[in-house]
Amino acid sequence: MTEFERQLTRRRLLELGLALPPLAVLAGSDLFAPQALAATPEILDADDDPTPALTEGPYFTPSSPKRRSILPAGAAGTRMTLTGRVLTTTGRPVANALIDWWQADARGEYDNSGYRFRGHQLTNARGRYSLFSVVPGLYPGRTKHIHVKVQAPRKPALTTQLFFPGVAANRSDGIFTSECLVRRWRTTNGRRLATFDFVLDV
Numbered sequence: 250m251t252e253f254e255r256q257l258t259r260r261r262l263l264e265l266g267l268a269l270p271p272l273a274v275l276a277g278s279d280l281f282a283p284q285a286l287a288a289t290p291e292i293l294d295a296d297d298d299p300t301p302a303l304t305e306g307p308y309f310t311p312s313s314p315k316r317r318s319i320l321p322a323g324a325a326g327t328r329m330t331l332t333g334r335v336l337t338t339t340g341r342p343v344a345n346a347l348i349d350w351w352q353a354d355a356r357g358e359y360d361n362s363g364y365r366f367r368g369h370q371l372t373n374a375r376g377r378y379s380l381f382s383v384v385p386g387l388y389p390g391r392t393k394h395i396h397v398k399v400q401a402p403r404k405p406a407l408t409t410q411l412f413f414p415g416v417a418a419n420r421s422d423g424i425f426t427s428e429c430l431v432r433r434w435r436t437t438n439g440r441r442l443a444t445f446d447f448v449l450d451v
């Protein structure tokens with residue numbers, strides 16, 4: 250078989266889908282491009298659904314202090330660090346987004362006369378935030394949750410809530426949605442860690 254014939258045979262096999270060249274060959278060829286392009290939109294669609302709005306509830310207090318730790322000194326409860334980003338539906342980070350948190354303490358009680366477990370912060374240039382708190386307690390009729398308002402500069406605020414995996418009351422809570430479950434829920438050195446990316450329809 251001549252070199253020309255070998256190439257013809259190889260081309261014919263490729264047309265029939267019977268020969269799979271090594272990945273390095275595919276990556277440099279036109280064959281690879283349609284496959285890579287086809288997969289990308291599906292991934293973006295899955296990641297970029299806006300975070301759903303959920304009810305504000307009765308306990309929001311405006312003008313919370315600016316701070317990343319909303320944990321009062323000496324407060325009881327399992328320490329929790331929540332990190333993540335604020336993104337647009339096209340995956341762009343939102344810098345200087347306002348995030349205003351409020352939650353019950355570890356016993357399930359809100360501070361409605363002061364600002365315990367309340368605070369706001371701004372995302373950094375990469376759209377990132379960090380929250381230091383405790384895992385909120387249960388109170389009658391609700392599963393564990395954190396309330397939050399997220400607002401891109403000069404845009405309307407999204408009001409929603411975040412939830413925690415493995416809480417039995419999630420199943421009976423009328424507000425709960427798995428779309429607002431924190432991700433990568435884990436424990437390191439006794440501290441609970443989690444992530445959540447807010448996606449704003451802006």
Ligand SMILES: [Fe+2]
Nearest residue numbers: 306308394396
């Ligand atoms: Fe609440």
